[in-house]
Each structure stands twice: as structure tokens, then as C-alpha cells.
Amino acid sequence: MSDALRFVDITEDQLDAVMRVRARSFGVMAAGDREQWLKDARVFIQDGRYVGVADGDEVVAAARFWDFEQWWSGRPVRMAGVAGVVVAPEYRGRGVGSKLMRGVLQRAVDKGFPLTGLYPATTVIYRHLGYEFGGGRYRFSFPAADLRSLGGKEVAVRRAGPDDAERFLELAGQSHTRRRTSGPLVWPIKEVKEWLADEENFAYLAEDGFVVYNWSGSDLCVDELVAGSDATARALWATVGSGSSIASTVQAYISPDDPLHLLVEHEAYKDVQHQRWMLRLLDAPAAIAARGFAPDVAVEADLRIDDPDVPANTGDWHLSVADGVGRLTPTEASGDVLQLGPRGLAALYAGTPVATLQGAGLVSGRPAAELDTVFASATPYMLDYF
Structure with missing residues (x-):
């Protein structure tokens, strides 16, 4: 490894170079996504959460981390969510990735994060640095007609928007505390408001629960559903299932322990998607x-x-x-x-x-x-x- 390689803070004038390395790692970014990526990147830069490795003046690797909270047995714990880890192809296998990630770990320690987590493109480097599997992200698929038949008509449900962001966070917190949940993230309220303002998302709110879903091809896909009672769960799932005349299948990001598995008449389809994520204590x-x-x-x-x-x-x-x-x-x-x-x-x-x-x-x-x-x-x- 060259003596010229050094750990650096990414600056705005280096974002084009980071994007070039990113394209060689993940493919060329769609034109419509570039502006949002730059907007997010500037926030990471301002808070010292976008770092890299440079060879001389050239950025050859980069990573950023989110300022999250993550629920652990019903209590939120601050967690640095590492994302966008990229290394230029000609620098791979030379210790650059390890140098980058050791810098990320130290920066997260300096900022007071007790935990860090990530989705690994490869487990080798992250295990070498002390990460291990912490849990999974699960996507189950159900017949939309099964959801439509769940009832819950006695529960009032209304459309929701960005002004409901605080209530969404409050309801999610109540649910995770009550169930002693482990794993889900607490996003910054700014991100929640943007999520609810996105016209491609359909959000509905009940007294003690909410749902956000969208189209995924010809299927409907649930991002998140929180319910404080079985009646509210039935009402919200039935709201999603009301699209069964168009969408025959509803995909849902939920826990393997979610009550829906016990509410529906038929079990989920066999095409379960499972992505594993890794955890490390700082x-x-x-x-x-x-x-x-x-x-x-x-x-x-x-x-x-x-x-x-x-x-x-x-x-x-x-x-x-x-x-x-x-x-x-x-x-x-x-x-x-x-x-x-x-x-x-x-x-x-x-x-x-x-x-x-x-x-x-x-x-x-x-x-x-x-x-x-x-x-x-x-x-x-x-x-x-x-």
C-alpha cells in the first residue's frame, strides 16, 4: 500500500470523484437520483460523516454513515449506519478498504455512537473488523385478497401526510417498546417527512397505527405497518388489500414474528426475500x-x-x-x-x-x-x- 494513501474527510469538490468510484462499484446512477444523492451527501459532509481514502489528491475510496437510532429489546440505541462503501477497482485487495473502515470506526467512536451496523456486500472485510450478523431484513408476499378479507371496518382510517411524521414516530416507538422489538431503525424526522410527502407512497393513519405502501411493478409493497391492536392491524392490512382487483400480491417488509402471519388465512408465499445485516459494538x-x-x-x-x-x-x-x-x-x-x-x-x-x-x-x-x-x-x- 502506497505511503501516499491517507484517510480524509470528503469535501463537496470531491463529490464528482466519489461518484466516479461509486459508478465503478455499483453502476452508473440514474439521472433522476443524482440530485438527491448530492443533497444527502452535503448533509453527511457538513456533519463529518462522509470520509474516504485519497492517494495524493485523488479520492480512491469513500464511505458515509447515517445517524440512526436502532431498537434493541424495546429501547432505542444510537447507531452509525454505514453505507455507500466504495473502493476503486485498481485499489482493491491492497488494504484500502480496511484503512477506510478503520477510519469510519474511529470517526463513529469520536462522535459517540455505541453501535454501528451495515448491509455487507462481502462479509470478509467486515468480519475482519469485528462486525457479525445481527439480524435480517425480510420481505414476505401474501395474496392481496387474503388481506382484503381481514375486516376491521369499525376502525377509522384516514390519509396521512408529512404533518403526521411526529405521530408516526410516536406510534412506532410505542409499539417497539411494548413488544420489546430489536432491529428497526428510527429515522430522523426530516427523512420521515420526505417519506410521507413522496407522492409514490400511500400513507394511512388510524388512532393507534399506520401503514405506508406503494406500487412495486404490478404488486403492492408495504414499507411499514404499525398497529396497537388486532382490530387496527386488520383495518390497515385490509386497506392495502383493497387493491386486490388490480394487484394480486402484496409484498410486505415485516418481522418473521409479525402478527400478520397469524391473522391471514393462508401462509405467505414461499418466495421470501432475506437480506442479512451486521452489527458491531463501538x-x-x-x-x-x-x-x-x-x-x-x-x-x-x-x-x-x-x-x-x-x-x-x-x-x-x-x-x-x-x-x-x-x-x-x-x-x-x-x-x-x-x-x-x-x-x-x-x-x-x-x-x-x-x-x-x-x-x-x-x-x-x-x-x-x-x-x-x-x-x-x-x-x-x-x-x-x-
Whole structure:
């Protein structure tokens, strides 16, 4: 790797160069998407969340990260959502991607993010840097007529728009807290308003729920549906299914544990789409303190973490969980404690059973018996690709 390669903040006058590298990585951007990409890029630049690697004055790699919150067992945790990772073809296989991502990790640490997540184009580089699978994004397909027949006519439903953005966020938060959800993102309200203002999206609001959907070819596709009761769920799904005279199929981004699977008469079609996303802890004590835990289980356990890329995570720690709240404090561990690196820590945080982690060689030593129970939650899932 050339000594001239250096980690840099992307500037506005470098965006054309980034776009050229992006075209070689993802293909040429559609003309209609360019302006929105530039608009978003300027926001990332202003907040120091667009970074790259330059060879001399030439940008040869770049990445950005979103300022998200992500629900973990019913509590939102701040998360840096890494996106748009690109490396010029002639620089691949030379350590440029690792240099870029180590810079991303440090920048996210500096900005106070306890977690970072991403959708991997390849798992190799990200696992090398401490990421591990955290959950999935699932798209199920249902007969539209099944949804239309769900009823819920007693529930009042109205059209919604950008002025309802705060209510949408409030309803989603209430639902995720009640269900102790793990995985979904909390988008900035500006993005939610733009989502609801998009004329290609159809948004409807009930007293305790909402739905946003759109056309996907000849099918309808649900981006998100939140309901505080089965009656509201039936009403909102039936609203989508009312298009069954035109669309025979409704695609839906939902959890594998969503109540819809129990409401519909027939099971979802077999063509389930599943994209896996990866997670990494950047500040282990802060991530543990922010996460929700099973409210009726307590645990006291010592952990030994070895994290070469985020040294502040390295050391002996005492994990204490009680009444749904966790703490990770420095300690002087002794005996056969549970030992793990950043991949094992991320997977444990996401609820992967300890026996699975042992089988993969991601943890060693003796775990506390209650670890699986305190970290367990419904299947972690995301609705959004970023």
C-alpha cells in the first residue's frame, strides 16, 4: 500500500470523484437520483460523516454513515449506519478498504455512537473488523385478497401526510417498546417527512397505527405497518388489500414474528426475500446501558473482551443485569470467565445463543447460565435498506 494513501474527510469538490468510484462499484446512477444523492451527501459532509481514502489528491475510496437510532429489546440505541462503501477497482485487495473502515470506526467512536451496523456486500472485510450478523431484513408476499378479507371496518382510517411524521414516530416507538422489538431503525424526522410527502407512497393513519405502501411493478409493497391492536392491524392490512382487483400480491417488509402471519388465512408465499445485516459494538458499556433486557431475569457475569480495533472495549468487565437494565463496569476477573472478541460480542448483543457462538469459536470459557435469557428478544429485523 502506497505511503501516499491517507484517510480524509470528503469535501463537496470531491463529490464528482466519489461518484466516479461509486459508478465503478455499483453502476452508473440514474439521472433522476443524482440530485438527491448530492443533497444527502452535503448533509453527511457538513456533519463529518462522509470520509474516504485519497492517494495524493485523488479520492480512491469513500464511505458515509447515517445517524440512526436502532431498537434493541424495546429501547432505542444510537447507531452509525454505514453505507455507500466504495473502493476503486485498481485499489482493491491492497488494504484500502480496511484503512477506510478503520477510519469510519474511529470517526463513529469520536462522535459517540455505541453501535454501528451495515448491509455487507462481502462479509470478509467486515468480519475482519469485528462486525457479525445481527439480524435480517425480510420481505414476505401474501395474496392481496387474503388481506382484503381481514375486516376491521369499525376502525377509522384516514390519509396521512408529512404533518403526521411526529405521530408516526410516536406510534412506532410505542409499539417497539411494548413488544420489546430489536432491529428497526428510527429515522430522523426530516427523512420521515420526505417519506410521507413522496407522492409514490400511500400513507394511512388510524388512532393507534399506520401503514405506508406503494406500487412495486404490478404488486403492492408495504414499507411499514404499525398497529396497537388486532382490530387496527386488520383495518390497515385490509386497506392495502383493497387493491386486490388490480394487484394480486402484496409484498410486505415485516418481522418473521409479525402478527400478520397469524391473522391471514393462508401462509405467505414461499418466495421470501432475506437480506442479512451486521452489527458491531463501538462503546461496550454505553451499548449495554442503552439496550433493553428481559425484565424478569437477573445475571452477574464476568467477561473478558479483546477488541484490537476499538481498544477501549478491551479488558475485563463485569456484566450486571436486573429489572431490564444492564451495566458493564471494569473489573479484575479471575477464573474461567467468558472470553470473546468483537464479533462474539456483537452476536451476543443481538441475542445469538452462547452455544452457537461456542460452536463457531467466537467465545470460549464458561458462560453464566442466564446470558442467553437476558439477551433474548424477538427475532432482530430491519425494515429499511440504507
